[in-house]
Amino acid sequence: MAKKKAQHEKEPNHERWLVSYADFITLLFAVFVTLYAMSQTDKKKAEEVLASMRESFGYSTTSAGQKPTVIDAGSMSVIPSIHKITQAPKRVSTRTRGSEQDFRASKASIEAYLMKAGAQNKVSVSVTQRGLVVSLKEAGFFDSGSATLKQSSLNLLKDVVASLASYSNAVRVEGHTDNIPISTAAFPSNWELSTTRATNVLQYLTKQEDFDPARISAAGYGEYRPVADNSDEDGRAQNRRVDIVLLSEQSERNEP
Numbered sequence: 438m439a440k441k442k443a444q445h446e447k448e449p450n451h452e453r454w455l456v457s458y459a460d461f462i463t464l465l466f467a468v469f470v471t472l473y474a475m476s477q478t479d480k481k482k483a484e485e486v487l488a489s490m491r492e493s494f495g496y497s498t499t500s501a502g503q504k505p506t507v508i509d510a511g512s513m514s515v516i517p518s519i520h521k522i523t524q525a526p527k528r529v530s531t532r533t534r535g536s537e538q539d540f541r542a543s544k545a546s547i548e549a550y551l552m553k554a555g556a557q558n559k560v561s562v563s564v565t566q567r568g569l570v571v572s573l574k575e576a577g578f579f580d581s582g583s584a585t586l587k588q589s590s591l592n593l594l595k596d597v598v599a600s601l602a603s604y605s606n607a608v609r610v611e612g613h614t615d616n617i618p619i620s621t622a623a624f625p626s627n628w629e630l631s632t633t634r635a636t637n638v639l640q641y642l643t644k645q646e647d648f649d650p651a652r653i654s655a656a657g658y659g660e661y662r663p664v665a666d667n668s669d670e671d672g673r674a675q676n677r678r679v680d681i682v683l684l685s686e687q688s689e690r691n692e693p
Contacts, residue, residue: 534604535605547571547597558577559577559590567685567688572680573679576674582621582630584637591641606689607652607684608653608684609680609692610635611682612631612632613680614627615677633657634657
Protein backbone atom coordinates (compact mmCIF):
# COMPACT_ATOMS: atom_id res chain seq x y z
CA MET A 438 0.00 0.00 0.00
CA ALA A 439 1.46 3.36 -1.05
CA LYS A 440 2.17 5.82 1.70
CA LYS A 441 0.41 9.15 1.58
CA LYS A 442 2.67 12.01 0.79
CA ALA A 443 3.25 14.19 3.82
CA GLN A 444 1.53 17.54 3.51
CA HIS A 445 3.86 20.45 3.53
CA GLU A 446 3.32 22.80 6.48
CA LYS A 447 2.38 26.35 5.59
CA GLU A 448 5.25 28.73 5.91
CA PRO A 449 4.71 31.34 8.69
CA ASN A 450 3.54 34.78 7.53
CA HIS A 451 6.20 37.22 8.67
CA GLU A 452 4.11 40.25 7.68
CA ARG A 453 1.19 39.73 10.11
CA TRP A 454 2.67 42.42 12.40
CA LEU A 455 1.72 44.98 9.77
CA VAL A 456 -1.97 44.49 10.60
CA SER A 457 -1.45 45.31 14.29
CA TYR A 458 0.88 48.18 13.41
CA ALA A 459 -1.69 49.66 11.02
CA ASP A 460 -4.40 49.43 13.72
CA PHE A 461 -2.10 51.16 16.20
CA ILE A 462 -1.28 53.98 13.78
CA THR A 463 -4.97 54.46 12.98
CA LEU A 464 -5.88 54.71 16.69
CA LEU A 465 -2.98 57.09 17.35
CA PHE A 466 -4.08 59.30 14.48
CA ALA A 467 -7.64 59.34 15.86
CA VAL A 468 -6.33 60.38 19.29
CA PHE A 469 -4.36 63.32 17.88
CA VAL A 470 -7.29 64.42 15.74
CA THR A 471 -9.51 64.37 18.86
CA LEU A 472 -6.97 66.36 20.91
CA TYR A 473 -6.62 68.91 18.12
CA ALA A 474 -10.37 69.28 17.85
CA MET A 475 -10.67 69.78 21.61
CA SER A 476 -8.03 72.52 21.52
CA GLN A 477 -9.96 74.58 18.97
CA THR A 478 -12.49 76.85 20.74
CA ASP A 479 -15.37 78.22 18.74
CA LYS A 480 -15.78 81.59 20.48
CA LYS A 481 -19.07 82.32 18.78
CA LYS A 482 -20.61 79.01 19.87
CA ALA A 483 -19.23 79.45 23.38
CA GLU A 484 -20.90 82.87 23.62
CA GLU A 485 -24.15 81.38 22.35
CA VAL A 486 -24.01 78.66 25.02
CA LEU A 487 -23.30 81.24 27.75
CA ALA A 488 -26.11 83.46 26.51
CA SER A 489 -28.49 80.50 26.54
CA MET A 490 -27.49 79.58 30.10
CA ARG A 491 -27.92 83.18 31.30
CA GLU A 492 -31.35 83.35 29.70
CA SER A 493 -32.34 80.05 31.30
CA PHE A 494 -31.41 81.42 34.74
CA GLY A 495 -33.30 84.64 34.16
CA TYR A 496 -30.44 86.99 33.27
CA SER A 497 -30.93 89.42 30.42
CA THR A 498 -28.58 88.90 27.48
CA THR A 499 -29.05 92.45 26.26
CA SER A 500 -28.25 94.39 29.43
CA ALA A 501 -24.90 96.11 29.88
CA GLY A 502 -22.11 94.10 31.41
CA GLN A 503 -23.57 90.69 30.52
CA LYS A 504 -21.32 89.94 27.58
CA PRO A 505 -19.14 86.91 28.34
CA THR A 506 -15.61 87.90 29.21
CA VAL A 507 -12.28 86.14 29.06
CA ILE A 508 -10.58 85.49 32.40
CA ASP A 509 -7.47 87.61 32.73
CA ALA A 510 -4.42 85.36 32.89
CA GLY A 511 -2.47 88.14 34.58
CA SER A 512 -4.43 87.99 37.79
CA MET A 513 -2.26 87.27 40.80
CA SER A 514 -4.94 85.89 43.09
CA VAL A 515 -4.36 82.50 44.64
CA ILE A 516 -7.64 81.27 43.22
CA PRO A 517 -8.31 82.53 39.65
CA SER A 518 -10.93 85.26 39.48
CA ILE A 519 -14.21 84.22 37.86
CA HIS A 520 -16.70 86.59 36.28
CA LYS A 521 -19.35 87.25 38.95
CA ILE A 522 -22.93 86.69 37.84
CA THR A 523 -24.48 88.01 41.04
CA GLN A 524 -24.03 91.58 42.17
CA ALA A 525 -22.91 90.88 45.74
CA PRO A 526 -19.69 88.89 46.22
CA LYS A 527 -20.01 85.52 47.92
CA ARG A 528 -18.49 85.48 51.38
CA VAL A 529 -15.67 83.02 52.00
CA SER A 530 -16.96 80.36 54.40
CA THR A 531 -13.55 79.34 55.73
CA ARG A 532 -10.57 81.59 56.32
CA THR A 533 -7.13 80.73 57.59
CA ARG A 534 -4.98 82.74 59.96
CA GLY A 535 -1.96 84.16 58.18
CA SER A 536 1.50 83.77 59.67
CA GLU A 537 4.67 85.70 58.87
CA GLN A 538 5.55 83.01 56.33
CA ASP A 539 2.16 83.51 54.65
CA PHE A 540 2.70 87.29 54.63
CA ARG A 541 6.06 86.92 52.90
CA ALA A 542 4.58 84.55 50.31
CA SER A 543 1.76 87.03 49.63
CA LYS A 544 4.26 89.87 49.40
CA ALA A 545 6.28 88.00 46.78
CA SER A 546 3.11 87.15 44.84
CA ILE A 547 1.85 90.76 44.85
CA GLU A 548 5.24 92.16 43.86
CA ALA A 549 5.48 89.68 40.96
CA TYR A 550 2.05 90.81 39.78
CA LEU A 551 2.97 94.50 40.11
CA MET A 552 6.11 93.95 38.05
CA LYS A 553 4.14 92.16 35.35
CA ALA A 554 1.48 94.89 35.35
CA GLY A 555 4.06 97.71 35.44
CA ALA A 556 2.43 99.15 38.58
CA GLN A 557 5.39 99.24 40.99
CA ASN A 558 5.07 103.05 41.19
CA LYS A 559 1.44 102.78 42.37
CA VAL A 560 1.64 100.12 45.09
CA SER A 561 4.37 99.01 47.50
CA VAL A 562 4.33 95.97 49.81
CA SER A 563 6.26 95.27 53.00
CA VAL A 564 6.23 92.85 55.94
CA THR A 565 6.73 94.54 59.31
CA GLN A 566 6.19 93.65 62.96
CA ARG A 567 2.58 94.79 62.50
CA GLY A 568 1.98 92.38 59.62
CA LEU A 569 1.61 92.65 55.84
CA VAL A 570 1.38 96.28 54.68
CA VAL A 571 0.03 97.10 51.20
CA SER A 572 0.53 100.83 50.50
CA LEU A 573 -1.69 102.45 47.87
CA LYS A 574 0.04 105.59 46.65
CA GLU A 575 -2.06 108.68 46.04
CA ALA A 576 -0.89 109.10 42.43
CA GLY A 577 -2.29 105.71 41.50
CA PHE A 578 -5.63 105.81 43.33
CA PHE A 579 -6.71 109.39 44.12
CA ASP A 580 -6.67 112.79 42.49
CA SER A 581 -4.90 115.50 44.46
CA GLY A 582 -7.14 116.79 47.26
CA SER A 583 -9.80 114.14 46.53
CA ALA A 584 -10.87 111.11 48.57
CA THR A 585 -12.73 109.36 45.74
CA LEU A 586 -11.08 106.24 44.34
CA LYS A 587 -10.26 106.59 40.65
CA GLN A 588 -12.35 104.29 38.47
CA SER A 589 -9.22 103.46 36.49
CA SER A 590 -7.57 102.12 39.66
CA LEU A 591 -10.27 99.64 40.70
CA ASN A 592 -9.03 96.71 38.61
CA LEU A 593 -5.54 97.10 40.05
CA LEU A 594 -6.90 97.36 43.58
CA LYS A 595 -9.08 94.29 43.04
CA ASP A 596 -6.13 92.15 41.91
CA VAL A 597 -3.77 93.43 44.60
CA VAL A 598 -6.10 92.60 47.51
CA ALA A 599 -7.53 89.38 46.03
CA SER A 600 -5.41 87.04 48.15
CA LEU A 601 -5.77 89.03 51.41
CA ALA A 602 -9.47 88.30 51.94
CA SER A 603 -8.77 84.59 52.48
CA TYR A 604 -7.08 85.34 55.82
CA SER A 605 -8.97 85.66 59.10
CA ASN A 606 -6.52 88.25 60.47
CA ALA A 607 -7.90 91.66 61.34
CA VAL A 608 -7.35 94.43 58.77
CA ARG A 609 -6.62 98.10 59.38
CA VAL A 610 -7.05 100.63 56.57
CA GLU A 611 -5.01 103.73 57.39
CA GLY A 612 -4.97 107.05 55.54
CA HIS A 613 -1.91 109.33 55.45
CA THR A 614 -1.04 112.69 53.87
CA ASP A 615 1.99 114.93 53.50
CA ASN A 616 2.44 118.07 55.59
CA ILE A 617 1.01 120.50 53.03
CA PRO A 618 -2.11 121.99 54.67
CA ILE A 619 -5.50 121.58 53.01
CA SER A 620 -8.58 123.67 53.69
CA THR A 621 -11.64 123.03 51.55
CA ALA A 622 -15.35 122.73 52.17
CA ALA A 623 -15.08 118.93 52.11
CA PHE A 624 -11.78 118.64 54.01
CA PRO A 625 -10.98 121.38 56.54
CA SER A 626 -7.66 119.66 57.31
CA ASN A 627 -5.50 116.66 56.43
CA TRP A 628 -7.22 114.71 59.21
CA GLU A 629 -10.49 114.65 57.29
CA LEU A 630 -8.81 113.90 53.95
CA SER A 631 -6.80 110.95 55.29
CA THR A 632 -9.74 109.53 57.23
CA THR A 633 -12.16 109.78 54.30
CA ARG A 634 -9.71 108.12 51.94
CA ALA A 635 -9.24 105.24 54.38
CA THR A 636 -13.01 104.91 54.83
CA ASN A 637 -13.62 104.87 51.07
CA VAL A 638 -11.08 102.08 50.60
CA LEU A 639 -12.72 100.18 53.48
CA GLN A 640 -16.13 100.59 51.84
CA TYR A 641 -14.76 99.17 48.59
CA LEU A 642 -13.17 96.18 50.33
CA THR A 643 -16.33 95.25 52.24
CA LYS A 644 -18.92 95.99 49.55
CA GLN A 645 -17.10 95.00 46.37
CA GLU A 646 -14.58 92.45 47.63
CA ASP A 647 -14.73 89.61 50.13
CA PHE A 648 -13.55 91.31 53.33
CA ASP A 649 -15.34 90.57 56.58
CA PRO A 650 -16.79 93.85 57.96
CA ALA A 651 -16.38 92.52 61.51
CA ARG A 652 -12.61 92.21 61.04
CA ILE A 653 -11.80 95.52 59.38
CA SER A 654 -11.48 99.13 60.59
CA ALA A 655 -10.34 102.49 59.26
CA ALA A 656 -8.17 105.28 60.69
CA GLY A 657 -6.80 108.61 59.51
CA TYR A 658 -3.40 109.86 60.66
CA GLY A 659 -3.08 112.99 58.56
CA GLU A 660 0.56 114.07 58.22
CA TYR A 661 1.74 112.63 61.52
CA ARG A 662 3.04 109.20 60.50
CA PRO A 663 5.32 109.91 57.54
CA VAL A 664 7.52 107.24 55.97
CA ALA A 665 9.76 109.78 54.19
CA ASP A 666 11.05 113.31 54.58
CA ASN A 667 8.44 115.96 53.71
CA SER A 668 11.13 118.45 52.71
CA ASP A 669 11.06 117.40 49.03
CA GLU A 670 8.40 116.33 46.54
CA ASP A 671 9.56 112.71 46.34
CA GLY A 672 9.24 112.30 50.10
CA ARG A 673 5.83 113.98 50.19
CA ALA A 674 4.62 111.68 47.40
CA GLN A 675 5.62 108.64 49.46
CA ASN A 676 3.72 109.98 52.48
CA ARG A 677 0.47 110.49 50.54
CA ARG A 678 -0.86 106.95 50.79
CA VAL A 679 -3.49 104.56 52.16
CA ASP A 680 -2.07 101.50 53.93
CA ILE A 681 -4.00 98.22 54.05
CA VAL A 682 -2.49 96.39 57.02
CA LEU A 683 -3.15 92.67 57.50
CA LEU A 684 -2.33 92.46 61.19
CA SER A 685 -0.15 89.75 62.71
CA GLU A 686 -1.41 87.80 65.71
CA GLN A 687 0.79 89.86 68.04
CA SER A 688 -0.48 93.13 66.59
CA GLU A 689 -4.09 91.99 66.91
CA ARG A 690 -3.63 91.49 70.63
CA ASN A 691 -2.44 95.09 70.92
CA GLU A 692 -5.41 96.46 68.99
CA PRO A 693 -8.43 97.81 70.91
